[in-house]
Amino acid sequence: TSDTVNQLLQVWEELSSSNTKWLEDRLRYDDDLGMNPFHIVVTSVNLKKEILEFLLNRYPKKVLVSGDFNAKTMMDYLLIRSSKEAVPLIQMTLQKVFVTSINDWGMGLIPKWKADLEQHILSLHVPTAVDHDIQTRRKLVREIFKRVGYYTRIEKTSQIELALRIKEALMEEKRECEIDRRQCQLHCGAGIAIENVFGFLWNGESRAQTALSMFPRFCASSSIGEEDVKNK
Template sequence: MQVNDYLFQGNEGERAPKSVKRLIVNPGIQVLPNELCYNCERLREVTMPQGLIKIGSRAFGLCFSLLAIDICSTVESIGQSSFWKCQLLAKIDFEQPSSSPHQLRSIGRHAFRYCLSLQRIKVPSSVNLIGMCSFKSCDGLVEAILSSTSIKEIPSWGFAHCRSLQSLSLPSSLERICDSACIDCTCLVTVMVPLGAQPIEIEAGAFYRCRCLANLVLSQGSNASENSFDGCALLRDRFGKRTDAIVAAMINRFDDFPVHKLCYDHYSTTAHELRRCWTENKEEIDASMVDEFGMTPFHVLFSTTEPSGELFEVLLDKFPYHVLSWKDANGKVAMDYLVSNWTDTSTSLLDMTLQKWIFCRLERWCAKCWRNVMIPLVNTLLAEEDKGRRMTVFIEICSILKKYENVEATSILEMTLWKRHLKRGRSNDGTKRQALDREECRCVCGSDVVIPNVIQFFVGIHQ
């Protein structure tokens, strides 16, 4: 025990002191009482024993310094507002030993509301109930994975005002998305519903102002209230303002895009199935690399939760590298979604993507000096954990690559003009020395671009 450590003994009426920095729960304790550490602003660490069953209401509310929490596998319920306004809480780990499944059944109302630093949540398969406002206003939340749970509804205001939320995966047991469930999730692109799932009822304002929403597949028989998709700019621009028209479009979302469809449903798709789909539909795929939202299969895959590395490798093998540079209707290249959603999986996929998108092109250009500029930037990007700095480095990489593309295009154009002038000079006057032709052409064809930028390509071939 150290100074400001506190051992919770489970005595009646016991509360942790406000000065506590580390809470140690005594083995044998089954319940953390209501408001055990409420407003303990200096609390940074909690150690929970196996055997704990319940976390009481507001047990850790307003613990502004709490950074991470491990929920042991024996916990069955997380009480109302239990982690409310833990603004630095960045990681919630639902500890799950291989010997026994997690026992968590319910997450109470407002349980993680205003956890501003939380970036990712994967709810255990044992959960069958999530209370209203449970993840409301988690501004940093990018990915929420509920696909293995048995919940029947996304509660009212469950993910409301999660303005960084990009992807939300839902279980096949889902029957209802309640009113205002995802209101004002302005970055939400993909809501994953297993293909062939039961019909879903979408209540009023469920996706209000989800202006980036593009990927949502509904089963036949699904229905939505009249204003469910108000403010969904991409959907309304393409399918009109009528809710029934949007629902019909979502039921048939990927009917004409077989590869997109498999990437959306990647949890159920194998690499073999994707290759077979490519072989059987190659002509259609070549004619329809992008859907109504300007999305390639890369966009669809990268905007989902836990994108599949195996499927990505198939896409890399089948599609030309320049497809990775295409922007969707949200103005994003596929890699934007990986950079914003930082997990071990996305880091690995981003590394593979950068190899294809950047270094394959640099090798084609044979520009060794350009490669030397890019390598440290890519390494910095892959090692950076801060989202803001990571995006800054990625933008810098894109900007430099765009500059290189412009130099390449300009150099090719100028070299073509130069050759054209040389040819014209020789045909008009065969008595002139060729060296003189070159000198004259340099004055009018931009050789100041050609000479420094084209020659290095030829030099690079021998390096």
């Protein structure tokens, strides 16, 4: 097994050192039957934990959850293995997918969630062979999936609440800026000057024009003011 893992490491390093874009365009993760390396490992006669660990650390998660031509993922095949040797592989996969990948972005509940999931994953390992029947194993894994779904809903709801709070704070800051701007115009008389004085200078122009649309014309036209001053 160690020789196999070392050979895989060598091949992987050689591929990684090549052109990544070229590799991604041509790399296939599945064979003609739709089976990827994870399918091959978990359906082998001798289950190798070291090889599965190698794949989990290097292959993208989309390969792990992809199905074959029968729409079965590697976990589907792993859960129908009746041997006790399948349990460590199930535990390793669940640990990698559900526990290790959880990002702690400031929620105090994350450590509690991880501890709860780890406890349920450990519960898959029972001492007697009688308790290692497929139905019991599937029931325990289903409970883990249920808890992950529950925690995911809480996390998504918390993210939405956080986004709404940020949006509310930005809108409040914008309202305060608009109020401050109106107060400044009121105190300095800018509202009166822009609306009435410029409207008087350009007689006949629409008074609905804003100050921003008038300032460029006022600054760029050299004839405005000069001829009027001479005539006056």
